[in-house]
Amino acid sequence: MNKKIMELDSIEVWDGNMAAAQALRQADVDVVAAYPITPSTPTVENYAGFHANGYVDGEFVMVESEHAAMSACVGAAAAGGRVATATSSQGFALMIEVLYQASGMRTPITLMQVNRALAAPLNVNGDHSDMYLGRDSGWINTCAFSPQEVYDLTLCSFKIGEHLDVRLPVIVNQDGFMCSHTAQNVMTLDDKTANDFVGEYKVVNSMLDFSKPVTFGVQTEENWHFEHKAKQHDALMNSAKVIDEIFAEFEKLTGRKYNRVESYKMDDAEVAIVALGTTYESAQLAADEMRKEGIKAGVVAPRVIRPFPLEEIASALQNVKAIACMDRSAPGGTVGMLYNEICGALFNTSARPVVSNIIYGLGGRDMTINELCNIYKELDKDAKSGKRNGALQRFVGVRGPALNYYNI
Amino acid sequence: MSNQKEIKNLKSFSTAAERFEGAHVLCPGCAHSIIVREILNATNDNLVVSAATGCLEVCTAIYPHTSWDCSWIHIGFENASTAVAGAESMYKALKSKGRLPKGTVEPKFVAFGGDGATYDIGFQWLSGCFERGHDMMYVCLDNEVYANTGGQRSSSTPIGASATTSPAGSTSYGEKKNKKDMLAIMAAHGAPYVAQVAPNKWKDMVKKIQRGLDTKGPVYINAMSACTTEWKFAPHQTIDASELAVDSLVFPLYEIIDGKELNITYRPKNIVPVRDYLAFQPRFKHLFTPQYEYLIDEWQKRVDANWEYLQRREEARV
Amino acid sequence: MKLNRGCDMSTKSIKDMGWDELIIGASVYSFNGEIDYNPADVLPENRDYAETNSKTAYVGDWRVYKPVWNSDLCIDCQNCWIFCPDTSIISRDKKMVGVDYDHCKGCGICVEVCPTNPKSLLMFAEQIKNEDALTQWPEKTKGK
Numbered sequence: 001m002n003k004k005i006m007e008l009d010s011i012e013v014w015d016g017n018m019a020a021a022q023a024l025r026q027a028d029v030d031v032v033a034a035y036p037i038t039p040s041t042p043t044v045e046n047y048a049g050f051h052a053n054g055y056v057d058g059e060f061v062m063v064e065s066e067h068a069a070m071s072a073c074v075g076a077a078a079a080g081g082r083v084a085t086a087t088s089s090q091g092f093a094l095m096i097e098v099l100y101q102a103s104g105m106r107t108p109i110t111l112m113q114v115n116r117a118l119a120a121p122l123n124v125n126g127d128h129s130d131m132y133l134g135r136d137s138g139w140i141n142t143c144a145f146s147p148q149e150v151y152d153l154t155l156c157s158f159k160i161g162e163h164l165d166v167r168l169p170v171i172v173n174q175d176g177f178m179c180s181h182t183a184q185n186v187m188t189l190d191d192k193t194a195n196d197f198v199g200e201y202k203v204v205n206s207m208l209d210f211s212k213p214v215t216f217g218v219q220t221e222e223n224w225h226f227e228h229k230a231k232q233h234d235a236l237m238n239s240a241k242v243i244d245e246i247f248a249e250f251e252k253l254t255g256r257k258y259n260r261v262e263s264y265k266m267d268d269a270e271v272a273i274v275a276l277g278t279t280y281e282s283a284q285l286a287a288d289e290m291r292k293e294g295i296k297a298g299v300v301a302p303r304v305i306r307p308f309p310l311e312e313i314a315s316a317l318q319n320v321k322a323i324a325c326m327d328r329s330a331p332g333g334t335v336g337m338l339y340n341e342i343c344g345a346l347f348n349t350s351a352r353p354v355v356s357n358i359i360y361g362l363g364g365r366d367m368t369i370n371e372l373c374n375i376y377k378e379l380d381k382d383a384k385s386g387k388r389n390g391a392l393q394r395f396v397g398v399r400g401p402a403l404n405y406y407n408i
Numbered sequence: 409m410s411n412q413k414e415i416k417n418l419k420s421f422s423t424a425a426e427r428f429e430g431a432h433v434l435c436p437g438c439a440h441s442i443i444v445r446e447i448l449n450a451t452n453d454n455l456v457v458s459a460a461t462g463c464l465e466v467c468t469a470i471y472p473h474t475s476w477d478c479s480w481i482h483i484g485f486e487n488a489s490t491a492v493a494g495a496e497s498m499y500k501a502l503k504s505k506g507r508l509p510k511g512t513v514e515p516k517f518v519a520f521g522g523d524g525a526t527y528d529i530g531f532q533w534l535s536g537c538f539e540r541g542h543d544m545m546y547v548c549l550d551n552e553v554y555a556n557t558g559g560q561r562s563s564s565t566p567i568g569a570s571a572t573t574s575p576a577g578s579t580s581y582g583e584k585k586n587k588k589d590m591l592a593i594m595a596a597h598g599a600p601y602v603a604q605v606a607p608n609k610w611k612d613m614v615k616k617i618q619r620g621l622d623t624k625g626p627v628y629i630n631a632m633s634a635c636t637t638e639w640k641f642a643p644h645q646t647i648d649a650s651e652l653a654v655d656s657l658v659f660p661l662y663e664i665i666d667g668k669e670l671n672i673t674y675r676p677k678n679i680v681p682v683r684d685y686l687a688f689q690p691r692f693k694h695l696f697t698p699q700y701e702y703l704i705d706e707w708q709k710r711v712d713a714n715w716e717y718l719q720r721r722e723e724a725r726v
Numbered sequence: 727m728k729l730n731r732g733c734d735m736s737t738k739s740i741k742d743m744g745w746d747e748l749i750i751g752a753s754v755y756s757f758n759g760e761i762d763y764n765p766a767d768v769l770p771e772n773r774d775y776a777e778t779n780s781k782t783a784y785v786g787d788w789r790v791y792k793p794v795w796n797s798d799l800c801i802d803c804q805n806c807w808i809f810c811p812d813t814s815i816i817s818r819d820k821k822m823v824g825v826d827y828d829h830c831k832g833c834g835i836c837v838e839v840c841p842t843n844p845k846s847l848l849m850f851a852e853q854i855k856n857e858d859a860l861t862q863w864p865e866k867t868k869g870k
Contacts (some may be wrong), residue, residue, distance in 0.1 A: 030501040033494060058503055059497040061672035063490070064536030071487035073534065075494025078481050081502055101483050167750055201507075205753050207479035207495055208458050208502065209509060210761040214475035217465075218752050223473045227745035228752040235750070306497070351767035419820040422804040425769050429782035430813040430829030437833035441811035472740045473780040474754045477765045477773075513764075610808055631864035644834030647809050723743075 001028050001059045001195040004052075008188045015080030016180035018085065019147040020112045020172070021046030025055055026194035028111075030201070033072035037091040038124040039176040041116035044086055051112035058082075070098035070109075077107035077169075078216050080206025082158060084109065088176060089116035092130040092362040096137065102169045103138030103214055108161035109138070109169040110154065115277065116176040118330075125364020126176030128276060128328040131305075132337050138232060140170040140239055141306035145280045148186045150174050152256060155189075158198045159246050163225035166239045167204060168232075174279040177364060189254070199254055210386045211240060240307050260304040261312040265291070269298025271379035272317060274338050275326040278299055279360075279367050286372035295380045302338075314345040321383035322354040324375050328361045335393055335406070354382040357393040365397050412618035413423035413452055421614070426450035427477040432444050437643030439633040439650065440549045440605040444520070446546065448478075450614040451621055454515035455479070456495050460488035460525030464549060465558040468541040486530040492517040493542040513711040516621050523564035524554040538597040538626040543625040545620050548590065551635035559638040566658075567693050567710075568703045572636075581703060587712070594628035595667040601625075603663035603673075606632040608650035612661055612673050619663075621641050632659040640690035649688060656685040657715045662722075670721040682708045730815045734844075740778060769818075781829075785812070790830035791849040793825055794859040806836035831855035843867060 002025065014022065015344065019041040022267075024032065031284060034044045044062075044236050051060040054333025056080075063069045069085050077083045087095065091112060102109055116122040135141065140160060144150040150172065157170040174180055189197070207212045222229060243260060251257040265283045267273065273283045280301040287297035302318050317323060325343075334340075339357035346353070361367045375396065381389045391404030415421045426433045427448045434441050440463055448455070455478040459465035465482045468475040483491045496517045502508050521530055526548040534546060549701035551569050554560040561571035565583040570576035574583040601623045605613040613631075634649035636642065641649050652661040654674060660676035683704050686692040695703050738747065749755070757765075758774045765773060766870040775781050779814050793851035800822050814822040825836075837847045850859040 021830070031497045032503070057501075059501040061493075061497050061540065064532060064539070067486065068490045068533050068536050071483055071490035072494035072497065074483050075481060075487075075491035076498040077460070077494075078491075078503075079498035079502075081498045081507070083498075097484060098487070104751065105483075105753075199687065205749070205751070206480060208499060208512065208515070209516070210454050210479070210512065210764070211475060211509070211762065213479045213755065213756040213761075213765070215469050215476055215480045215754040216751065218469040218471040218474070218754055219466050219482075220471040222751060224752070227748060228471075230745045230751065231748060318600065380697035413851075418804040419802065420809060422817040423808045424822055426813050427734055427765055427780060428813060429770075429781040431780040431785045431828060432812075433785070436788065436811070436831035438811045441813075442809055445813065446808065454764065466778070469754070471752055472754060472778045473783055474756055474802060475776060475780040477756050477779070587834065607809070627809055642834075644838045645812075646833075646835055647839050713820075 001192060002055055004054045005191045006055050008190060010188060011185050012188050013183050014147050014151070014186045015116070015183040016147045016150045017042035018046050018150040019186050021050065022214060024084050024112070026052045026189070026191050027082065027155060027158050027198045028058065028195055029084045030058045031060065031061065031073070031076035033076065034085045035063055035069045035091060037066065037086065037088050039116055039126070039180045040112060041087040042180070043112050043114070047263050050301050051196050061126040067098060069120045070095040073109045074098060074102045074105065075219065077102070077109050078105065078206070079208050080203045082162070082201045084112070086112035088114045089124060089130045092135060094120060096133065097135055099137035099139060101217070104228070106167045106235070106275055107169060108167055108207055108234070110157040110161060111169065111171045112154065113171045113173045114176045115173055124176070125365040126277070127362050127364065128332060130327040133170065135306060135337065138168070139306065140168050140236065140243070140304070141381045142170065142172050142275050142304050143276050143302065144172055144174045144179065145278055145301070146179060147182070147184045149186070150179065150402070151186050152250065152254070152258065154247050155194055155198055156250055160239065160243055162202055163242045164202060164204070165361045166235060166242050168235060168239060173226065178278040187252045187254070198251070213277045230325050237307050240309065243304060245295045258303055260302070260309040261316050262301045262303050263316050266298040266300060266316055268296055269320050270296040271322045271376055271383050272298045272300055272320045273324050273326055273375060274300045275337070276305070276340055277328060279328065281340045282367060282369055286369045286376060289369065289373050290324065290376045295376055297376045299385045308341055309342070310345045313342060314349050314351070317342065317346060317353065318349060318351045320353050322379040324356050324358050324379055328359055331359055331393070332363055354386070354388050356388055356390070358380070358396050360391065360396045367397065371396060373380070379397060396401045409509065410622055412450070412622060415450065415614055418610070421449065421610070429475045429477060431473070431477040432468040433470060434463060434642065435637050437636040437646045438463070438636065439607050439646050440464050441550070442646070443549060443631045443633060446607060446610055446613050447518070447617050449677050450617045451516065453621060455512055456492060456515050457518050457665065458491040458497055458519045458523035459481065460530055461485040462522035462525055463521055464522070464558055485525055486533050488521045488525060488563060489534045489537040489546050490532060492519045492544050493537045493540070496542045517542070519544060519546045521546070521548055522555065522651040523548060523550045523552055526560040527563040527590060530602045535597065538594060538599055538628070541625050543624055545629065547631055548631045549631050549633045551633040551638060553635070553636045553638045568695050568700070568707065570694060577709050580699045590630055591628065591664060595664040598667055599626050599628055600666055602628040604630045604632065604659060604661055606654045606659055606661060606674040608647045609654060609661060609674055616663060616673070638691065641688055652680055652688050656680040656682050657711050658682060658685050660715060660718055662718055669725055670718065672718055672722050682711050735803070772800050784828050789830060789852050790795060791832045791834070792827065792830065792852050793832070793834070793847045794835050794850050794856050795822065795825055796846045796863055799842050799844065801842055803841055805839040805841060806847055809835050809839050811835065837853055
């Protein structure tokens with residue numbers, strides 16, 4: 001725990017960036033190596049402020065690029081301590097190769113990812129392009145939808161990643177601006193309670209342990225590579241168990257329960273939206289509106305997208321008749337990730353809802369409650385007719401002629 | 409007062425307990441391994457070593473073997489410097505928090521990178537580390553090409569050298585640009601110590617390595633690494649090639665302290681014509697044709713001018 | 727603080743291990759167990775090398791020619807020791823001991839840098855026995 005304690009109110013008004021910075025502070029990170037990029041910059045700035053005022057005992061290194069930030073994080077993690085950084089969009093894209101190197105080398109690191117559109121065109125606002133870019137990088141990927149969740153999931157991230165059965169780096173995603181720059185009430189833990197929850201860093205294969213010189217980052221030929229990637233995959237897949245344990249522990253401590261798949265009014269839902277980020281909360285309000293009109297609407301959001309909760313998602317969506325998978329990322333010539341993952345999950349069950357894919361909200365384009373209600377109304381039509389009443393993929397919220405793809 | 413062990417002569421040097429093991433898969437005659445052995449044998453300090461993607465890394469850490477008797481990390485091509493910088497930051501953090509194993513002696517952080525990793529793709533990372541002033545040493549193993557992938561040109565490839573992506577041909581004499589002056593660049597970062605070394609001059613190398621390890625802050629060492637495979641001389645001639653390189657003053661051995669004091673550390677008794685240095689290496693053989701032989705004179709003029717410059721700076725103490 | 731190695735510390739050979747038994751992150755240890763010494767202070771013969779240290783590996787089959795050492799002529803100058811790229815010239819107590827033929831790749835640098843006349847190291851075809859090679863040693867060369 002840092003020597004200097006910061007007295008917090010039990011409820012603070014924080015935006016997502018401050019929530020992130022405070023959680024990092026309370027976690028007593030040993031090395032933060034970072035680079036500024038909108039909209040994650042305030043996380044780093046807030047942390048720098050804490051450091052400059054003596055609230056952080058660890059090292060704070062402002063490096064010369066995001067690739068260098070992640071490289072320094074890996075070097076620091078291999079030297080046996082707690083490590084974190086923050087970035088978005090272009091910065092995340094720049095550090096992509098190091099993300100794969102970090103997970104391959106099994107170095108726990110927490111990355112606060114404030115989701116932002118990827119250029120071109122250049123856009124600093126919130127969408128999930130960067131989140132989707134990193135999905136195969138071997139990191140545990142968690143999603144926070146509000147500043148409270150940013151705070152909570154960040155504290156959990158260290159415990160999850162550093163767990164001896166896991167030893168993997170963890171991303172905590174949050175929507176750029178919509179979450180990172182929107183202040184809300186955050187129920188806090190005091191420094192000691194938060195730090196006790198996160199716990200002491202567990203050292204595994206440290207370069208600073210001179211009783212056991214260790215080589216990190218070897219080259220593997222075709223006779224060894226597969227075994228190591230298999231082992232890594234196995235750890236990532238099995239981390240789901242650890243995530244559940246830690247979420248349970250967190251609930252015991254705070255009363256706030258996180259699930260690898262979050263659902264809203266799904267018990268009797270006939271139509272459902274699957275979405276990530278702040279859209280989850282907006283969709284809840286739209287679902288409430290729809291229920292007033294007699295449409296049994298529900299919402300599902302994967303809280304953890306890697307390891308993908310395939311079984312839990314399938315279970316949550318078993319009884320619905322129509323689903324809209326809403327992807328906030330430019331799909332790059334195919335259906336969106338959520339569409340693919342949800343269909344893949346459901347295909348191995350007897351459920352055969354009508355599923356469509358909606359591309360929305362790119363570059364921070366607002367997704368209104370009104371539009372979400374319209375989406376529910378379309379789903380209702382699909383549910384009642386038992387088939388899709390339009391193309392498989394459509395864009396919502398774009399000016400100009402309608403964009404519809406795949407009429408299968 | 410040095411913290412390093414005293415190495416009076418080659419016989420006493422030979423009592424060093426090797427920390428770089430054989431059965432790595434570097435080429436027979438590879439200068440990289442001669443340099444790494446000299447460096448690791450020059451100190452008894454605990455070491456945290458990194459290497460950039462390249463010959464050294466690929467050939468000494470090929471699963472399931474490691475040739476390193478110390479902690480070692482390879483992350484990628486650009487970031488050998490940042491890897492040890494990160495480890496150095498962690499060391500500082502853990503030390504101040506009292507979390508290092510009891511009795512831990514301060515280690516030295518040493519990064520290795522080829523010229524491709526250093527002059528080109530890792531240049532920004534190296535610059536960042538030096539600007540931030542990490543307590544580390546960066547050793548560039550300079551064989552003037554991307555050797556590990558078959559000898560493509562880098563910004564260290566000298567004018568007139570034939571590399572696979574700047575090959576000599578009927579309308580080209582090979583590499584068109586001259587080498588970047590990495591020592592000047594790193595000295596301009598305010599590095600407390602930068603130096604050029606060559607494996608044949610082991611005593612000069614050991615002195616500089618020891619001084620570098622004793623120096624607080626970032627230290628840059630440019631190590632001339634004559635590559636038998638890419639410079640295309642025979643494997644047993646590596647030290648001969650190194651002698652020609654330093655005696656012709658193509659690779660002058662000097663150091664710069666605090667960016668201001670330049671000291672030439674080796675003055676050849678008999679300066680060898682650059683022509684002899686070039687003639688020794690088939691990567692320059694096209695220069696010995698009527699079409700391109702003017703370049704040999706230009707080479708000599710350039711080397712002479714550089715030697716003159718070094719001597720003047722040494723005298724002027726700037 | 728108890729340190730975890732992220733793997734099973736059994737004595738099984740790595741060649742026989744499945745993915746589940748390998749050390750995480752494809753990390754490799756230099757030595758067996760924990761060492762309580764600085765390797766720089768301990769000669770290689772007194773270290774407990776892990777099978778994953780390349781020291782235990784063999785590259786002798788790279789050679790077509792091998793260096794043969796003539797101890798009668800050697801002056802222990804250590805040129806061969808310092809310039810060997812493969813840590814294959816073994817020197818102890820400031821004296822040449824011999825060639826590590828498991829690690830020698832036959833590059834010939836040791837012969838090239840040997841200052842005696844005739845040289846104390848010469849290359850011979852791999853199949854020639856060392857004791858036979860020693861009987862074929864050339865005489866001192868004049869001039870040069």
